[in-house]
Amino acid sequence: MWTLPKPKYRTGLCAEGEIAVNIGGVRVVLFGDVLNRYPESRLAELLNCSTQNYEVITSLCDDFDPGRKEFYFDRDPDAFKCIIDVYYFDEIHIKRGICPICFIKEMEFWKIDQSVLDECCRSYLSEKEDELKEIANKVKVILEDLEVDQCFTRSQRCQRFLWKLMEKPGSSLPARIIAIASFLSVLVSAVVMCMGTIPELQVADTEGKLVEHPALEAIETVCMSWFTAEYLLRLASSPNKLHFALSFMNIIDFMAIMPFYVVLSLTYLGTTSMMELGNVQQAVQALRIMRIARIFKLARHSSGLQTLTYALKKSLKELGLLLMYMGVGIFVFSALAYTMEQSHPETLFRSIPQSFWWAIITMTTVGYGDIYPKTTLGKCNAAVSFLCGVIAIALPIHPIINNFVVFYNKQKVLETAAKHEVELMELKSDQHQCGGFIDSIILRNVLNWKIIYIS
Incomplete structure (x- = not known):
């Protein structure tokens, strides 16, 4: 089978129809008929331009x-x-250890279109570009928090100070104290909510009903x-109030606060006849139960819970497959159990829907009995069902753990790089202006992280 000639790594003069290029000290001799397969590339232009036209040559090399x-x-x-592979195989693979972002710049320099990238490398490039943008944005936010801009007005400086005080626990000692106080308030509120349901701690009201202790x-x-007060201060100091209000964690904060005031309004502002309505009383009880949402406020103060939430969000596909496997297994094994147990006079399997409960607790190895x-x-049938359940549950564990580790390592790299850049800003504060220095910092960080994080 006829194959294209390979590039030659040798010294000496080039033969007719060949071109010699020296790439960073590595000399390669390429064949003209091969390079002309991509006539718009830089190497093909060098091959076809006249050696007497020195101005054109210097613009290409x-x-x-x-x-x-x-x-x-x-x-x-x-x-x-990797670039010259396109002339011989019509596709390019990014070798391990080469930064994909830098490689794309190399392709742009050699005038090779990105469409020749193999599908695996294209998806890898897209993934790493998104990760680098995320890291760069987080670094920019951290560095902007440390920036002191004299162009701010007094109200803007107060707003930025209040925002850092409420949202950045690591920015100062008062901010750390506020974060600890908020964390303790969530714990105390959760404990009080639980203790309020203990009958021994409840008291009787005028109607003889048990209510929470005063x-x-x-x-x-x-x-x-x-x-x-915390929510209103954070909302007032937020630079983007719409984004703040629609944030998932802030919606949870609002849901944790809202039931208290709704119940307070229905209790103290409503009429007696209105409160005697059964549906209103049920609504009040439902709103009081919604107080459990405040436990999710702990996620704002725990990086571990945030990392776990991110891992679960990135693993929705695996979790969906798990639910599908479990759903199929529950339906099959419950139907088999109902059919096999019908011959026993004291059977506990009265119907297939009733058998769903048995299949769930069996496949999840709970087994209430x-x-x-x-x-x-x-x-x-029960033995096979719980074995299949164990296998189905174990399948998505590795992707979820991997997502957790990747996000955790990313956060550690971000924190280390941010601390390093803060030290550099302090050292160079006399020589550089803060505003222009931030962009160079982000650029240098991204280039450094390509070696640390991507390779």
Whole structure:
């Protein structure tokens, strides 16, 4: 089978129809008929331009030796070895250890279209571009928090100070104290909510119904006052109030506060006849139960919970497959259990829908024992069902753990780089203006992270 000639890594003069290029000290001799397969590329233009037109040659390469007819390029030789594959195989693969962002710049320099990238490398490039943008944005936010801009007005400076005080626990000692106080308030509120349901701690009202102890209600009121003040201060100091209001964690904060005031309005502002309505009382109870949403406020103060939330969000596909496997298994094994247990006079499987509960607790290896098979075939079916359940649950564990580790490592790299850049800003504050320095910092960070994070 006929194959294209390979590039030659040799010294000496080029033969007719060949071109010699020196890439970062590595000399390569390429064949003209191969390069003409992509006539719009830089190498094909060099091949076809006249050696007498020195101005055109210097615009295409860094240097030129007319005696040896050799073109010099101050480029990465490892990346060039991947570039020349397009002339021989009509596709390019990014080798391991080469930054995909830098490689795209190499392709732009050699005038090779990105469409020749193989599908695997294209998806890899897209993924890394998104990750680099995310890292750069986070670094920019951190560095902008440390920036002192004299162009701000007094109200803007107060707003920025209040925002850092409420949202950046690491910015100062008062901000750290506020974060700890908020964290303790969430814990105290959760404990009070649980203790309020203990009958021994409840008291009877005028109608003889058991209600929460007044002392617990007082603690609850203090906690809710703190949550309300915290939410309003954060909203007032937010630079983008619409984004703040629509943020998932802030919606949870609002849902944790809102039931308290709705119940307060229905209790103290509503009429007696209105409160006697059964649906209103049920609504009040439902709103009081919504207080459990405040426990999710802990995620604002815990990087571990935030990392877990991110891992679960990135693993929705795997979790969806798990639910599908479990759903199919529950339906199949519950139907088999109902069929096999019908011959026993004391069967506990009255219908297939009722058997769903048995299949769920069996496949998840909970096994309450309230429903269990009594025939031999039913017991064999139960054994197979919990074995399949264990396998189905174990399948998505590795992707979820991997997403958790990737996000955690990304956060550690971000924190380390941010601290390093803060030190550099302090060292160079006398020589650079803060505003222009931030962009150079982000650019340098991205280039450094390509080696640390992407490779």
